Amino acid sequence: MPPPQQRPPWRLSEGNRRVFDVLLAGGLFVLGVGGHLVVGDAPGMLFTAVQVAPLVVRRSHPSLVFVLVAGASAAQALVHDLPVAGQVAFPIATYSVARWSPRWHGVGALLVGCVGALVASWSWIGGFGAPEITWDAVVPYVVTITxxxxxAWALGTAAQTRERYVAGLVERAEQAERMAAREIELAAQDERARIAREMHDVVAHGLSVMVVQADGARYAAEKDPELAVETLATIADTGRGALTEMRRLLGLLRSGDTGVRPQPGLVDLPHLVEEARAVGMSLDADLPDPVPDVPEGVGLAAYRIVQEALTNVRKHAGPGAAVRLRVQVGSDIEVEVVDDGRGASSYDDGRGHGLVGMRERAALHGGTVSAGPATGGGFAVSARLPL
Known part of the structure; x- marks a missing residue:
């Protein structure tokens, strides 16, 4: 049973925040000014209006609002020695500057508030008609106001800290999302490169076999029609096999079951040898018997390396070249394909896609591939794939 989804925290929208600030300032203005109007306190009405009005823009200009409210409160202490309803604007302004201004602005507002608490308490006690101002009378007021x-400052600072923390989480989440998207893109590029190598191996091998068989069928058609028919059947079988491999590769681009056979591996090497001999290649093969179980990826890499090496023999070694194939499986897979053909000059100095693909396949599994002229002539390809 999936866990219940948590609702996001309720927050005011930008427009509703402005409305809230207007209602807050307006409500305090009406109550404060109305209260002083009822008791006939004209200075109290004036200072209340001056202290409350700036709260309308306390989110967009918190530091300025605090300066205005603190200045009005200081002026009140000099002119009017009694508390007014607008005094409630001071802690609201302190919260605002701690919430939305730089941290040092909030600390400065706290210090101003502590000093203001002492000044206001001293002024108010005198306004209350106390015959003598003593510390015993001042301290309770100072402690309460402070x-x-x-x-107010602590609440604003905590809210700012939480907002920064949430913003950091959001930023890290967005960064992680960008990194994930980048990794997906890189994975897609690697997959395209892998499929390109697979397509090269399938197409190059299949077409090289079909070309050799087609040339043989053309010459045999005049002298031995039955041999030509058999050769054409081999061409058809090779084409069908290549098409099946291509469908499998294209199936990798689709989701779900493609309904095609698994990727080839070491167990398919005998079929590859028979196919090469069927097109007239002189091939001496030393293959493991029975074929041991190896990881699918490593088996596929070994198969493709042998397939590409035999394809290169047909394409570059020249007519009548003999080939020796050896595959051994122990702590790793060793592959060796050596021919006595025309040598490395016909392999384009190893710059073709085939040799590059061999090295990339081996490197993917921590292995190595070496390709170059063989001792006594010809060309040799050796690969080692760790298990």
Missing amino acids: AIVTT
Whole structure:
């Protein structure tokens, strides 16, 4: 049973935040100014209006709003020695500057609030008509006001820290998503390159066999029609096999079951040898019997290396070349294909796709491939694939 999906935290939209700030400032303005109007406190009305009005833009200009509110509160302490309803704007402004301004702005607002708590307490006690201002009377007010300002600052700082943390998580998630997309792209490129190598091996091998058989059938058609018919049948079988391999490769590009046979491996090497001998190649093969179980990827690489090496013999070694094939399986797979043909000059100095594909296949499994002139003439391909 899948876990229940968690709802995202409820948040105000950008437009609703502006509406909230307007309603907050408007509500405090109406209550504060109305209250002072009822008791006939004109200075209280004025200072309340001045302190509350800047809260409308407390999100977009928090530091400026705090400076205006703190300045109005300082002016009030000099002119009006009684608390006013607009005094509630100070902790709101402190929260705002700690929430949306740089960290040092919030620390500065906290220090200003602590100093303001002492000044306001001293002024208010005198305004309350106390005959003497003592520290015993001032301290409770200072502690209360400082606690309110500190709480507002702490809440704003915590909210800013949480927002930065969430922003960091979002950034890391986006970075991880970009890296995943890049890895998918690189994997797709590797897969395209692998399929290109597979297609090269299939097409080159199949067509080389068909070309040799077609040339033989053309010459045999005049003297031995039955041999020509057999050769044409071999061409058809080779073509069908190549088409089957191509369908399998194209099936890799589709999802789901393709309905084609598995990829070839060591067990298919005898068929490859028989196919090469059928087109007239003099091939001496030393293959493992019975064929041991090896990983599919390594078996496919060994098969393709042998297939490409035999294809190159047909294409470059010249007529009448004899080939020796040896495949041994122990702690690793050793492949050796040596011919006595025309030598390395006909292999285009190893720059063809076939030799490059061999090396790439071997390197994919931590193996190596060496290809070059053989001792006494001809060309040799040796590969080692660790198991």
